[in-house]
Amino acid sequence: MLEAVKVSENVYWVGVNDRKLELFENLWPLPYGVAYNSYIIDDEKVTLIDTVEEGQLNQYMKEIKEIIGDNRGIDYLIVNHMEPDHSGLIEALVKEFPNIKLVGNKKTIEMMESFFGITNNTYEVKEGDVIDLGKHRLKFYTTPMVHWPESMVAYEETEKMLFSSDAFGSFGTLDGGIFDDEVELDFFEGEMRRYYSNIVGKYGGAVQRAFTKLKDLDIKRICPSHGPIWRSYPEKVLELYDKWSKYEGEEGVVIVYGTMYGNTAKIAESIGRAITQKGIKNVKIYDASKTHSSFIISDIWKYKGLIIGSSTYDATLFPPVESLISKLQNKGIKNKIVGIFGTYGWSGGSLKKLKEFVNSIDCQLAYKPLDIKHSPNESAINECIKLAEDLVNRLRK
Ligand SMILES: Cc1cc2nc3c(=O)[nH]c(=O)nc-3n(C[C@H](O)[C@H](O)[C@H](O)COP(=O)(O)O)c2cc1C
Structure with a gap:
């Protein structure tokens, strides 16, 4: 015994x-x-x-x-x-x-x-x-x-x-x-x-x-x-x-995206790369369809930076991203530096919802919301790099 x-x-x-x-x-x-x-x-x-x-x-x-x-x-x-x-x-x-x-x-x-x-x-x-x-x-x-x-x-x-x-x-x-x-x-x-x-x-x-x-x-x-x-x-x-x-995050960034065919993921990867090139080592990229929100929320709590990207699905957010941000709102997430980007094919919809989300929480917006049609071209990628740079500058202030 x-x-x-x-x-x-x-x-x-x-x-x-x-x-x-x-x-x-x-x-x-x-x-x-x-x-x-x-x-x-x-x-x-x-x-x-x-x-x-x-x-x-x-x-x-x-x-x-x-x-x-x-x-x-x-x-x-x-x-x-x-x-x-x-x-x-x-x-x-x-x-x-x-x-x-x-x-x-x-x-x-x-x-x-x-x-x-x-x-x-x-x-x-x-x-x-x-x-x-x-x-x-x-x-x-x-x-x-x-x-x-x-x-x-x-x-x-x-x-x-x-x-x-x-x-x-x-x-x-x-x-x-x-x-x-x-x-x-x-x-x-x-x-x-x-x-x-x-x-x-x-x-x-x-x-x-x-x-x-x-x-x-x-x-x-x-x-x-x-x-x-x-x-x-x-x-x-x-x-x-x-x-x-106290919602105090460490230096680092969570990038979470919702994608059907990979364009939104590609943008997330390029933002992640740009953030790392600015010297931030703690960058975590999550596909909201794959990783349970429990783990994503935990890392969001850990780090100060957060970037959310979503493709447009039936005129609104891709459902796993919608579910994640509703949990974040409910948990009263605050004190983060947040970047947002949407992708769309015709009249869009995901970015509008992401903007509503950012306006509903007590967080700082990095750079500006980015809306990208279908696949990101060179000018879209350049904007993403600016988003990454602005977020890093704010993290270090
Ligand atoms: C099932 C489905 C629904 C979509 N609904 C919309 C829509 O309502 N409005 C829109 O502008 N684009 C819509 N799109 C287009 C996608 O948002 C667009 O192609 C986007 O670039 C896809 O990103 P992804 O490759 O990361 O999935 C839809 C695409 C699919 C496959």
Whole structure:
């Protein structure tokens, strides 16, 4: 039998890996799976922090029983977040441990009733309330809209651990390595950014407000609900979240295009080449039909420059580009330098929509919108080079 994973002397990780699920929220691809993390504090009051996804019942109960044994109960379940991948086993826990107290804020408790009809044994905590577990003390902070209205984090004062719920979480299963110093950090930084940009990204302002609220806490470990536990480099993820939630991009450009027959792709390639010749090394070119928007959005979050090109399809945008920009609008993308170009065959249409998009977001337009008929001729390519140069100049300002 594998040894239980200790986060510290009496705190255990009781997470499960999910390698079966194709799409997170039935929307975002999981090529590397996802882990649902839950934690036990084995103190005078035995406390569980969040549960896991509904389908993981057997494995999860087994892990809990291995730590607490068959004859002990659980005193508290801290419900930091009601999204089903964490609240999925609340009913099963209530059945198994009928005396368990369900700890949440006012909104959590309302949600528990509307999700499961649960009204008994709830324990409401307010901002800054503390629950004494014996050696450990949990203090609660609400973090509204990071990324649901009831979202909350629990700070353990004795060992200075932050149970951060979905904040600082990442996609990717925990393949043996559970802690940041046991895993490939670059991989998890990428999957954390994809999780942030896809799931939390719309709520940068709320993340910044949470930062202000938690800024005086001494945080030694961050225990999120997905991905590795940060015990060696907690400051690294705090820094990344701060940057991403301020929409601060690095020097680099994402070029994304929608094409049927390759003309729009050809233009994207020539812009990419011109940008690189101006000395920018981080240039990523994506075909919106091929790469899932989840990955494109993640790179858009990473870099400061963005160029979008679309052929005209039935008088409007090529559908995969339309879908991508609607997600970007919804996520409130801002603070980018954006170039746009359209291609068309007769009366056009894609560029008009791209202009509407740029006008709807809080971003700087590079050079001017370019409309190119069918295949790009020499003068069109020259205009594209000017777009590339202007974008690079703005990136470096
Ligand atoms: C299915 C289809 C629909 C199109 N619809 C329009 C249109 O409504 N208006 C227009 O001006 N051009 C239209 N075009 C022309 C393309 O936008 C134009 O040929 C463009 O250069 C194609 O770029 P691509 O080679 O990157 O696919 C259409 C082309 C196709 C194949």
